[in-house]
Amino acid sequence: MSTAVHQLRASYAFVERNFNLIKRYWTWELVWLVYSTADCMAVSFIGLGMQKISGSEGLNTSYLVLYLLVGTLVWRFLSVIFYWITDLIAIERWEGTIEYTLMAPIQRITHMTGQTIFSVIYSLVFTGVILAVTAAVFKIDLSNANLLGGIVLLLAGSFSFIGIGIMASVLPLLFPERGSQMTHVFIALLLLVSGVYYPVDVLPAALRNLSVYSPATYVLEGVRQALLEGVGLGQLWHFIWPTLIMGAILIPAGLLVFKQAERYAKKTGKLHRNG
Numbered sequence: 001m002s003t004a005v006h007q008l009r010a011s012y013a014f015v016e017r018n019f020n021l022i023k024r025y026w027t028w029e030l031v032w033l034v035y036s037t038a039d040c041m042a043v044s045f046i047g048l049g050m051q052k053i054s055g056s057e058g059l060n061t062s063y064l065v066l067y068l069l070v071g072t073l074v075w076r077f078l079s080v081i082f083y084w085i086t087d088l089i090a091i092e093r094w095e096g097t098i099e100y101t102l103m104a105p106i107q108r109i110t111h112m113t114g115q116t117i118f119s120v121i122y123s124l125v126f127t128g129v130i131l132a133v134t135a136a137v138f139k140i141d142l143s144n145a146n147l148l149g150g151i152v153l154l155l156a157g158s159f160s161f162i163g164i165g166i167m168a169s170v171l172p173l174l175f176p177e178r179g180s181q182m183t184h185v186f187i188a189l190l191l192l193v194s195g196v197y198y199p200v201d202v203l204p205a206a207l208r209n210l211s212v213y214s215p216a217t218y219v220l221e222g223v224r225q226a227l228l229e230g231v232g233l234g235q236l237w238h239f240i241w242p243t244l245i246m247g248a249i250l251i252p253a254g255l256l257v258f259k260q261a262e263r264y265a266k267k268t269g270k271l272h273r274n275g
Contacts, residue, residue, distance in 0.1 A: 014114025163250025
């Protein structure tokens, strides 16, 4: 019992540490929030401009704006979780605590639990602020939206991205100089095949076949149905269960991969290097 309490306190310590980092580097967080909000709005304005671009007077630009806005917000939520997980090694190196953290007498899952709890909370708040701003600018009516269904899908999808993030965090561990940049390939591939800005049906057959293995595909389609069409939670289950299964596979697999990479990094002396 005392061991479990110790591990829980250690997880909370990592959550608290990350909140303190946010407070310390609040200017960077503000810049990132402004950039993300502007990016989301810019993509949404594409929907407004499609009528003029295509020359089609009957185009439903309001639906296009919502389609792009939901895709951008969902992707922002999932990618923020991914980057907070993958950056855990980079943060430890930046703070000069990587050796102390990885040598500390705590289980690695304890470290990851604290990091993931923080990343989900941070991403929800971060995305919520962007939603509030963009909803005000575009005068979006969400009165008929199934907000609960959308939130459930986001949380279900977060498990899969946590697992992917843990796997990707191996790269900064093994390649201190450029490992953080190498993690972008995961996001790039998922962005390509998941239907963030377009339906996956427009993809070539080879990429369309890959889309079924991306958890973001199910989250994006499910959230769009929940928010744009008001589909009930029961009808969204066929989007929820694939992401839960993927998360149940990816998180243990990620922890296993990270454990092996950590052992190798300790053996080869990569922990003390600055990236």
